[in-house]
Amino acid sequence: MAGVTRLRESLRTFAEAFRNPALRRLELAWAGANLGSWSYSVGIAVYAYEHGGAKAVGIVGFARWTAAALLAPWLSVLGDRYRRRLVMISADAIRAVCLGLAGVAAVAGWPPLTVYVLCGLVAAAAAAFHPAEAALRPSLARTPEELTAANVVSSTIASVGLLGGPALGGIVLALSGPGAVFGVSAALMVWSAALVLVIRVVETPPERTEADASFITAAFAGFAAIIGDQRLRVVMGLYTGQLFVNGLMAVLPVVLAVRLLHLGGSGLGWLNSAEGAGGVLGALVAAALVGRKRLGADFALGVAFWGAPLILIALWLSTPVALVLFVLIGISGTVCDVAGMTLLQRIAPEAVLARVFGVFETLILVTLGLGSLAAPGLVAVFGDRGALVVTGALLPVLSLLAWPRLRAIDRDAVVPERQLDLLRGIPIFAPLGPPELERLAAGLVPVEVEPMAAVFEQGGHGDRFYVIDSGRAVVEADGAEIGELGPGSFFGEIALLRDVPRTATVRALEPLQLWALDRELFISVVTGHAPSLEAAESVVGARLAGPVRA
Template identity: 40%
Template sequence: MTVGGLRGVLAGAAGAFSSNARNPNLRRAQLSFLGAWTAEWAFTVGLGIVAYRDGGAAAVGLVGLLRMVPSAVLAPLLSPLADRGRRERVLIVVSVLRAVATGSVAVVVGIGGPSTVVYALAVLSTIAATLYRPAHSALLPSLCRSGYELAGANVVRGLLDAAATLVGPLLATLLLRFYDVTVVFAVAAGASLWAAALLVRLKYDAPPRPAAPTNEGLLRSAVEGLGVVSRSRDLALVIGLAAAQSFTRGALTVLTVVVAIQLLGTGEPGVGLLTAAIGAGAVLGSLGASLLVSTKRLGAWFAVGVALWGVPVSLIGLAPQWVLALLLLACVGVGNSLIDLSGFTLLARLAADEVLARVFGALESVVALSIGVGAIIASTMVEWFGIRPALVAVGLVCPVLAVLSWRRLRRMDDSIGVLDHDIDLLHSVHMLSVLPLPAIEQLARGLEPVVVPAGRTVFSQGEIGDRYFVIESGAAEVVGDGQVVATLGPGDGFGEIALLRRTRRTATVLAREELRLAAVRSDRFLPAVLGYTPSAREAGTVVENLLDRFTPRDEHERPPG
């Protein structure tokens, strides 16, 4: 890599963090995620210890499954709520519910109440947590204006996720040394309340989404979301690989407990340290992933991240040593960071905004079920075959599937590269540059290539307008009542007046040299531009400026409409 190339990569990494820091809405959303996931990891450590005290590894696996099955069922059923209204409100409600459930666990454990009540409250908290990530993942694109900014937001969220994976277990370990598990649950409840409070002051203009039919229930909406995933091979592949990674994650909730207490003999605090090692690796991995924010190979890095969730686990089974186990689990954390950057960005780019929360809800459902299945299978394998064979077998799942999926993931990279080219073209038009990423992608997906030879007419004055045009290459003349009133070049758009004012074309546009145009039909153009307040305001200003520019000087001249 040249010095200039290295500087560009470093600048892109810095931009990933600075764009989140400068954007107050992104900043609040990201810090809320940090609070929510710190609570989740601290809660997971505390619950694992309670379950192990009750019944050993089998109890840990069973509790993991019981937590995840209801979440797997309810996540796709509840996720349509985040597609119908403002997504941050869903996040606030979810965080408050988690705080109440986790705080109640602290009370029950503190008074020596029945474990069944603890596990029931854990299921309720997990159901709420399962809805948090889909709503948050669907919210982020609405706070971004480009694929680069979205990738940066996912890098930052991945870093915060990693920090939570590190801080949550370490916090639990520290509290367990000086207090008991009751305090761990109480602190987790406080972190959930903080996550809710951060979102109360979130202010942004949500991009337009079609209203749900009044007679459409949550079940029907959920089925629609699942249908979107089933009809897209790309979405299904990404979610399938996420399921494999989550299976390993679920297995690790059992294996880290068993490895720490039985295989390595480090006791209960060792559970927190092994889990924290994943977080430490994820923090370092997130910093490294920030160097990839401008990459055009999200699919390839996603495959690498999935593979890293398995290979180190197998190696622990082959060489069970304390320091080596910490280092290998740190590599798992690096893989997690790559998945946060690439996997979530891929899904957000592949699915339409109006169903995005439901797609992420389907992901969360699969993830929750896979975690539960991974936990119960890992505990069964430990009982039947022993700890080390279980580690080796579980660790082989992800790398094998990553290798088999490599070609398809690379084809995804190529298709997103084409989409980014079209988005950059649309962003060159000032009126469209204010659109958030979901809206600009909607326009980009509807672009139609048009080639007009030199000397030919794009459209004539007085015609009915049905498309908006952006010049990719070439030059054009705008002729109003026989006079040339403007010349246009690459990056210029025209045709908006007839669409926005619902009038006939106010001028003729001729190709002075061969024109390569990107055209978007009015049924896509109008909802995207007029449905979003900043772009609607900008469009009105553009039209008025064009009319003021030409009409006062010569009433016969017309703008390029």
């Protein structure tokens, strides 16, 4: 019964997420960009083969992925320095223009190098698009559950695009040629840009200190954020292990299909199809995660079960068993992606969120490449079945090592709804997304004040922001009462934001239950999110001009 209730709640959250026009447009834009990227990958591979054979295909593919890996940490700075919508639209526009020109070049018979350079620019633009898109999504979600639902949709779109993009490219190739594929991909980028253009969200550039930082310093801020936060290190570390094994899986299924199961080349297609089907089915499993507060545990289990089936496959060589277990691998991959992505979005600071995802983009490409390079050596050392066992054991071991830290993340993420409701009702915090609200709610400290006792005195040092949970208080200035505060009221922000002494005294009229927020956390969140800072300045201005100036 509990499972049915959870699924019903998850479906309700999905419905609400789709009714959120900003999220819906973002997901549709991602669908277009993803489909266009995979279809154009087929087009450039065929074009390169026609003009230089298999060697050209390899060189062009290596250049595209290497460029993306090297540029991602640098171009992701744009997603934190400028409006993320603008970055995404610009990246889509660059890709559309370059793909359109590549289509013209392919049809007109221009030198192949022209097409290769244009496609390199497409890869560079994608390195700016993906971190900005991943960082924008949390600000469009209205609740943590809605963010998880949006990530489930995003992961499903990625799985469908992996299957549908090459299929679309193949159909267009059959009807015309690589030039037409480039043209269709360009149209999909225009579709993506048009949808991002109509997303309505308040975005403003970062504070001047961040904007004035050197580009090199800004680029390394993503690395610094990960190194300085144990939670980010654990999630990124486990993700890196999963991606490395994913790279090994570029080679090991070939060994399994051809040398162990004796299925020939077609067997590899069956295994890949089984994993792809599992990825789509995984969306249904991941849907059950929407209402859960155990994303750390779900991430660890997803990673573990992404690798563990390989051990069973090696011990029990059977085609039906292998196909079923590859479906399980696909399901686990989707769970891993959804839980891991949501964890990163909720843990990483908003000010460097795009740069954290820029580092993640680089990790994806580097570890996939290292895994594929390591696979032949693994087979040479341990043999065919031994390589499967070692690979399958790696992720469960890593998940076990990371388990205590991930469970600690889950415990810290459990925030009582009462505190969140109080924060949502405060104008200063209304513009904040779910990750920032959760961060604030987790930092609230309960404070009890006896009747007639002062919470703070006029002229004192400001070190906390307060929200009243229950009870009433009076505001006094220069010895005169100037107002009363009740449940849901807040005070203390003036001294924190203006860095001045307390402008009034707040005294309890009856037993007062407060939630207090430390100065550093309050300042870092509010000033790090421009719409929230604007709302805070508006509140401060109104209070200083009115009777209640606490």
